[in-house]
Amino acid sequence: MERYDQLYRLYDEYDTATLRDYQEFVDLFPPVDSRVALDHWQNAREDLDERRDEIREAFPQGGETYAALAALATREQAFTALDLYTEYGRGVNVLVLDVDETLRSAGNTDNEIPRETLHLLTRFHEEGMPIVICTGQTLENVKGFLIQGLGNGVVHAGDVSIVYEAGTGVFTPGHGADTKQLLYEDLGDDIQAVFSRVRSRVLPDAPESLRRGCHLQGNEFNVTLKPNFETGSGRAHNIIEGGLVYLMDLLEESVGTVLDDVDDPTARGYARAFYAAGDPEIRGVLEATGEQPDTDADDVPDAFAALFERIDVAYYEADAAEIGSLELNKVVGVEAALDVLGVDDPFALVMGDSKSDLRVMRWAAENDAGIGAAPDHASPDVLDHVLATDELVFDRGDAAGLLRMAYALRRLSDLG
Incomplete structure (x- = not known):
């Protein structure tokens, strides 16, 4: 309990709020070409040093630590930190x-x-x-x-x-x-082939509304559709919902190509069914857009499911639709x-x-x-x-x- 007692003493006996204000001012003071402003900064720095020295002298064991805490952490932050140290016995490294x-x-x-x-x-x-x-x-x-x-x-x-x-x-x-x-x-050739096909076709094969409403983020590997509208806006929301559905269909077609099974894959809805079953957000998008698949997740062929299980489809509302590798x-x-x-x-x-x-x-x-x-x-x-x-x-x-x-x-x- 000694450390708790020391923290109580620190925050009860010293004006730590003013100390933090001085520290923040000294740390974040913008570069200016003004002698008056620089003199003000220097005075604040001297007051800060005096207050920290007072704490150092008052806490013979760990004075430097307590002075640093008083200058940077609020009472709540310091006690939360001590609770975590008591729980885990170590600090963040x-x-x-x-x-x-x-x-x-x-x-x-x-x-x-x-x-x-x-x-x-x-x-x-x-x-x-x-x-x-x-x-x-x-x-x-x-x-x-x-x-x-x-x-x-x-x-x-x-x-x-x-x-x-x-x-x-x-x-x-x-x-x-x-x-x-x-x-x-280091990914398998089959996964790399799927991503290569998706990336090469994602914009050329997209419906005109998607081509005009979103763009492909400049990734090295992942395929990410971003809106051409303000993130979080209604238009961004709508375009990303459509982009998510389109990406799942394109992913399914690409997996079918790699598996040499391309008999009208988009009509079967394998990807939509698979990912909707595992992600309530994706399921919600399909329901909201009326794009639920007729196929059941249990009806997805094992070969398709095996590749889907290695590929992530992510939906970030009004921000992005993305496929990546789960590996x-x-x-x-x-x-x-x-x-x-x-x-x-x-x-x-x-x-x-x-x-x-x-x-x-x-x-x-x-x-x-x-x-x-x-x-x-x-x-x-x-x-x-x-x-x-x-x-x-x-x-x-x-x-x-x-x-x-x-x-x-x-x-x-x-x-x-």
Whole structure:
């Protein structure tokens, strides 16, 4: 109970709110060419140092840790961190972070990663924390905004890895031959043939309304249809529903071609029946659009089902319709990234909002390899998992709050 007593003393006896305000001002002060502003920054820095020194002197055992906690974590964040340390006996040693609707959100931000979040990631990096960015986006997109936000030096320092296209590839700058791993090249010839056929036909064979209403994301392997309308809008919703149905039919035709069974495959509805049986969201789209198959899932031939079981069809409402390999997912990508980074005994903070992130959270829970956190607008299955484990749910656009808690957990674990 001694650490709990120390935290109570810290937050009861010291004005930690003002200390955090000083710290935030010093950390996020924008570059300006103003002597008055710079003098104000310097005065704030001096006040911050004095307040932190006071705490260091008041806590002979772990004074530096308690001063850091007071400057960066709220009372609730610090006590949550201590509860987690009491539960698991260790601190976070790697960050595994989704991007869209997790680090950044279109809900109440400009859809860029907030400066506060970027600064916290930089702080973790400076203290030697490996960072795995785990996203469904293309590599070039992710590299671009990471370099813009964190700086080229951080991204290429050797302890940042990018799992892209939901696990089809891993990019870890500074690791020689292991810098870029194209995991999809290890898939079977049959799966590669299916994806090659889908990709080559997805836009040329699409109905005109789909060709005009959506575009193909520039992936290396996955096939992702994105709307040409504002994400989340009614028009995006409608076009992605249609795109999902079209992708399933095209997938079925491509599987039939690989199996040399192409006798009017789209009329049979094998893919629609198979994926609707396993995913209530897909079933809901088929019902809403009146595109339910006449075929029953039990009537899907074994040869088709065997390939479907290795291929993922994903629906992201008003955002994307996608097919990917179930043999390649974010878990496979994260494991590959951790191997390159040399993280042999991970205890990760896994932050995400979608079903692909849920796989990583479950992997972490099942292997005592970390904890999961999600924004409050995450998919229901993700929220169910997070609430059933450590209840680490944060407000939309406030990933920084969870990162502050993780920082507190790391500092408390350093006390031993």
